Amino acid sequence: xxxxxxxxxxCANCAAKMEEAANKTxxxxxxxxxxxxxxxxxxxxxxxxxxxxxxxxxxxCKIVEDDCEIFx
Amino acid sequence: xxxxxxxLLIRVIAAxxxxxxxxxxxxxxxxxxxxxxxxxxxxxxGYDILRKAFRGIRNRxxxxxxxxxxxxxxxxxxxxxxxxxxxxxWFYQIGExxxxxxxxxxxxSITDLMDIRPDYANLETEDGxxxxxxxxxxxxxxxxxxxGEKVPIDGLVLEGTSSLDTAALTGESRPRTVREGxxxxxxxxxxxxxxxxxxxxxxxxSTASKILDLVENASSRxxxxxxxxxxxxxxxxxxxxxxxxxxxxxxxLVRLALxxxxxxxxxxxxxxxxxxxxxxxxxxxxxxxxxxxxxxxAGSAGILIKGSNYMETLADVKTVVLDKTGTLxxxxxxxxxxxxxxxxxxxxxxxxxxxESHSSHPISMSLQAAYGKKTDPARVRDVEExxxxxxxxxxxxxxxxxxxxxxxxxxxxxxxxxxxxxTVVHVAVDDAYAGHIVIEDEIKDGAAQAVADLKKxxxxxxxxxxxxxAGTARAVADxxxxxxxxxxxxxxxxxxxxxxxxxxxxxRNRVAFVGDGINDAPVLARADIGVxxxxxxxxxxxxxxDVVLMDDDPRKIAKAIRIARKCLRIVRENIYFAIGVKLLxxxxxxxxxxxxxxxxxxDVGVMVLCVLNAIxxxxxxxx
Numbered sequence: 001x002x003x004x005x006x007x008x009x010x011c012a013n014c015a016a017k018m019e020e021a022a023n024k025t026x027x028x029x030x031x032x033x034x035x036x037x038x039x040x041x042x043x044x045x046x047x048x049x050x051x052x053x054x055x056x057x058x059x060x061c062k063i064v065e066d067d068c069e070i071f072x
Numbered sequence: 073x074x075x076x077x078x079x080l081l082i083r084v085i086a087a088x089x090x091x092x093x094x095x096x097x098x099x100x101x102x103x104x105x106x107x108x109x110x111x112x113x114x115x116x117x118g119y120d121i122l123r124k125a126f127r128g129i130r131n132r133x134x135x136x137x138x139x140x141x142x143x144x145x146x147x148x149x150x151x152x153x154x155x156x157x158x159x160x161x162w163f164y165q166i167g168e169x170x171x172x173x174x175x176x177x178x179x180x181s182i183t184d185l186m187d188i189r190p191d192y193a194n195l196e197t198e199d200g201x202x203x204x205x206x207x208x209x210x211x212x213x214x215x216x217x218x219x220g221e222k223v224p225i226d227g228l229v230l231e232g233t234s235s236l237d238t239a240a241l242t243g244e245s246r247p248r249t250v251r252e253g254x255x256x257x258x259x260x261x262x263x264x265x266x267x268x269x270x271x272x273x274x275x276x277x278s279t280a281s282k283i284l285d286l287v288e289n290a291s292s293r294x295x296x297x298x299x300x301x302x303x304x305x306x307x308x309x310x311x312x313x314x315x316x317x318x319x320x321x322x323x324x325l326v327r328l329a330l331x332x333x334x335x336x337x338x339x340x341x342x343x344x345x346x347x348x349x350x351x352x353x354x355x356x357x358x359x360x361x362x363x364x365x366x367x368x369x370a371g372s373a374g375i376l377i378k379g380s381n382y383m384e385t386l387a388d389v390k391t392v393v394l395d396k397t398g399t400l401x402x403x404x405x406x407x408x409x410x411x412x413x414x415x416x417x418x419x420x421x422x423x424x425x426x427x428e429s430h431s432s433h434p435i436s437m438s439l440q441a442a443y444g445k446k447t448d449p450a451r452v453r454d455v456e457e458x459x460x461x462x463x464x465x466x467x468x469x470x471x472x473x474x475x476x477x478x479x480x481x482x483x484x485x486x487x488x489x490x491x492x493x494x495t496v497v498h499v500a501v502d503d504a505y506a507g508h509i510v511i512e513d514e515i516k517d518g519a520a521q522a523v524a525d526l527k528k529x530x531x532x533x534x535x536x537x538x539x540x541x542a543g544t545a546r547a548v549a550d551x552x553x554x555x556x557x558x559x560x561x562x563x564x565x566x567x568x569x570x571x572x573x574x575x576x577x578x579x580r581n582r583v584a585f586v587g588d589g590i591n592d593a594p595v596l597a598r599a600d601i602g603v604x605x606x607x608x609x610x611x612x613x614x615x616x617x618d619v620v621l622m623d624d625d626p627r628k629i630a631k632a633i634r635i636a637r638k639c640l641r642i643v644r645e646n647i648y649f650a651i652g653v654k655l656l657x658x659x660x661x662x663x664x665x666x667x668x669x670x671x672x673x674x675d676v677g678v679m680v681l682c683v684l685n686a687i688x689x690x691x692x693x694x695x
Contacts, residue, residue, distance in 0.1 A: 010076075010172050013356045016294070016302055036179060036364050063131040066124050 003050065005040045007033065008069040018068055021060040027053035040070060073173065080169050087117035087162055091155075110154035118145060118161035135309040140351050143313075147344040148668065151337055156668040160348055167676035171357050174683050178365050178690050181372075188240045188259035188280045190224035196268070206275040217267045222259065226278045227269040229254050234265035241279065242374045242623035259283065282614060283622070286376050295380035297643050301359050305352050312350040319343040341668075345661040348671035354650040358682035359643055365689030366639030373692050374622040375632045382618040385601050386636035390581040391573055392531050392629065395566075395595075396538035396545060398588030399605060399626060400522075400552055401513040405434050405495075407442035408514060412488050413507035420507050424499050427465040427472040430455050435495060438511050458482075462497070473500045480505070494544060513544075518627040519552045525630030527553075529637070535573065537566050566595045574600065586629055589613020603629060634695045642689055646682045653678050 009015050015035035022031035022040065027048035033040045042057065044050055051072075058070050073081070090113040099106040115122075118141070125142035128134055141164050148157035193206040196214040206224040209215060214230065217223050223236070235247035238260040247263055250256055256269060259280035275281060320343035324334035363380035370377050377383055397403045413420040425443035428436040429452055440447065455465040461482060462475015473483055480487040480498050485505050490496040494512030498505070516522075526534055535556040538545045545559035558569055570585055577583045577600060585592070585599035588606055593616040596602030604617035606624030614620055621628045657674035660666035 010168075011175065011357050011360075013301070013305070013360055016298065016360065020302075035360065036368055037183070038179070064133055066127045066131075067120075 001048075001050065002041065002043045005042065005054075006071040007038050007040045008071075009033075009035070009038070009065065010067060014065040014068060017064040018061045021064045022057045025053065025057045025060050028057065031057070074176065077169060077172055077176070080165060080172075083117050084162065084165055084169065087113035087158070090116070091158060091162070107149075107154065110149070110158055114145070114149065114154075114158045114161060117158070117165050118142075121161065121164070122146075135313055137309075137351050137353050137356075140309065140313070140347050143316075144344045144347040147340060147347075151341055151344075153341065153668065160668060160672055163672045163676040164351075167353065167679045170680055171353075171683050174687055175361060175364075178361070178368065178687055181368075181690065188222065189284055190222040190258060190280060193224040193275075194218070194221075206278075209271060209275060211271055211274055213271050215269050215271060217262045217269060219262055219264055219266065222261050222280075223256050223267075223269070224258055224278075224280070225269075225271045225275050226258050226273045227256060227271040229256060229267055230270050231268040232265050234267050235263045237261040237263050241283065283376070286378065286614065286620065295363060295384045297359055297384065297640075297647075298363065298380060301356055305356050308350075308352055312347065312352075315350075316343040316347045319346055342661060345666065345668055345671045346658060348668065349654055349657045349661050349666075349674040351675045353675065354654075354679040354682040355647060357679060358646045358650070358686040361683060362639055362643045362646065362686040362689045365687060366635060366642075366692075369690045369692035370632065370635045373628070373631065373635070375628055375635065376620040376622065377632070377636070378618050378620075382601060383636045383639055385582050386584070386619065386633055387640040388580050388582045389584045389601060389633055390531060391533040391535070391577065391583040392526055393535045393537060393570055393573060393583065393585045393599065394554070394626075394629075395585075395587035395592055396536055396540060396548055397513060398624070399586050400519045400536070400548060401515050403513065403588065405438040405511050406514045407438055407509055408494065408512040409492055409510035411490060411492075411508055411510065412505075415501070415506055420499055421509065423467055423470070423472045423501060423506070424474050424497060424509055426452050426467045427455075427463050427474045427499075430465075431457070431463060435497060435511055439497070439509070442509075471502050473503075474498070492547070494547070513540075513548075515548060515551055516624070516626055518625055522626035522629060523553045525627055526633070529630045529633050531630075531633070533573075535569075537561055537569055539563075539566075563591050563594070566592060567598055570595050570599050574598070584629075584633075586626075587613075588624070589617070603632070605629075631692075631695065635692050638692075638695055639689045642685055646685055649685075650678050650682055 009018060015033045019031060019033040022028055022042065027045050029043040029045045031040060031042045044053060054072055061068050061070065094109050097109065099109060121138050121141050124138040128136055128139055141161065145157045145161045148160065190206050192203045193209050194201050194216040195204045195209055196216055201216050209225055215225065229250055229252050231252060233251040235249050236256065237247050239245050241257060241259045258278040320340045324336050324339045328334040363383060366383055367377055367380060377386065394400055410417040410420055421443055425439045426447050428439050429447040451468050453466040455463065457463050458475065458479060461479035462473065464473045473479060474497055477487055477498060480500060483500055483503060485500045485503060487498045487505055490508055490510060492510045494510050497509045497511060499507055499509065523534060533556065534554050536545065536549050536554045537558050539561055540559055542559040545557050549557045561569065570583065573583050582600040584601040584603055585595050586603040586605060587596055589604040589612060593612045596604055596613060596616040601619060602617040603619045603621060604613035605621040619632055654674055657666055657670055661671060
């Protein structure tokens, strides 16, 4: 299952950090952040609970980049 | 400016005014009051940096720019260098503001250009026209597009004529005229008339959705430079911090051991200067921004590059392999010459078009197209198709025979041989030779220019591959200026040829393959860089290619390479400039020659210059 989320982040490097953090989150098969479009595309692993996974993604992103937002 | 930026701007201005005010206050002799006075602007302008640095420490993500700035400014304040402490924070924030504004600005200019997402479709239902979500429109429905609206879904025009602005799709600024029966692509803007369109695809499968999907996934593949920067920042920032710590402790301790005055304050000040100078923002910010601008700029020119890594590869292309049909030629047949027409070219074409008017053979079609007018069936009688030879018919009571050399032989007419490549249609009128018409796959307008551009862009080897006959291939190659030609290839032979070329390729010598995506998806995927052109509508090509040219102008190949080169050049400039200036300032700082003020320039000044430079990537018009 793939989903796209709108995000808010200030710099391209921060976006890269978010992408890395999201990719390391369990339940995420792959995540890509597009700084240009301010979007995060997340592909979930089979059977993952999207809402719970996204909570964790947000938490992990906030750790690496305090000043970021993901709109669910 | 968004809310965040406005907020920061107000804080910067407020802190600036306060600082100016503090200068005029008689604070000498009141150390505590003086400290308190400076603390106010310091906190106003820098509280979020301090907070971020603190959160970073708590989250075990210690070493970032915020931490560097927090330590440097707190240190300066602790040493009693209040002005410097506030100034560092103040300039740092100005740099941040500038950076964020620049990013927002370039993002807007890109998204404006790529703004092809249709918001609604006017669906025709039994109860009249209804505005709906394009997602809900089924294939085969009829939609209405009014002037000024975007075409939401791909389809065929049922009724109406109009001109369409396809600039967002193809980068081509000339409007395209469409009428009944023409295909229209979603994302183009209807400029003049009302169009009724029968949809041929679902919204998800339509061109606009496909392109947006492509654009939104473009940055998923990172370039080596970006990966380098991420790794660099991860090692560099802690290294700098420890370096500063060493600078603050080692020399004074050594001096102490040697029995000299340790000069702790001096060395700590130098260490803080060192910290400010070495902040990696300039590089960390400007490099992703360069690629971001480059990809966006290319997109606005109708060149979709699927990731910044391809941008890098594209810049190193030294060999370009071109497919003939659809790339250099239009892939459709057309009359390119009328020779030896004793009765006049127009008259000859008139006879030939009429004689062939009953056939739907591609040759007949191109004759009709060249004739330009509707043929008059009343003028044609007794049509006789001679299989493998041609056609004989009575036109205006004259016996017209059109066909190949064998037909002429059969009729006992001696034909004049033609030296052009392509298919030759000989025409005899009343059993006398009347001339011949050459029908060829037309070479695209910009093809020769495209090859010249590629050579000028430093491409060393240009190779043409084709499944066509050697003679035809040779003729096209000569006309566009290509010397290396491989003809009569089957699709798998093309892969083999490209693989041979790839064997000689390397880091600085990449091989690009350019094709129209028909039958060459495997080659597109195999080459270092696969460029699909005119690929709107060919899903396999969009899938397999790394670079998609939205229209079919071959000149865009060289343009894509030039854009990539420019972007990479800017990235390199920024890396060398930033690291160079920083190293120089670090050296001066460590020696104690440079103070905090120079450090601020080395940090914020360099960042601003790098960001400005990076923004140049966005401008691709004259590349």
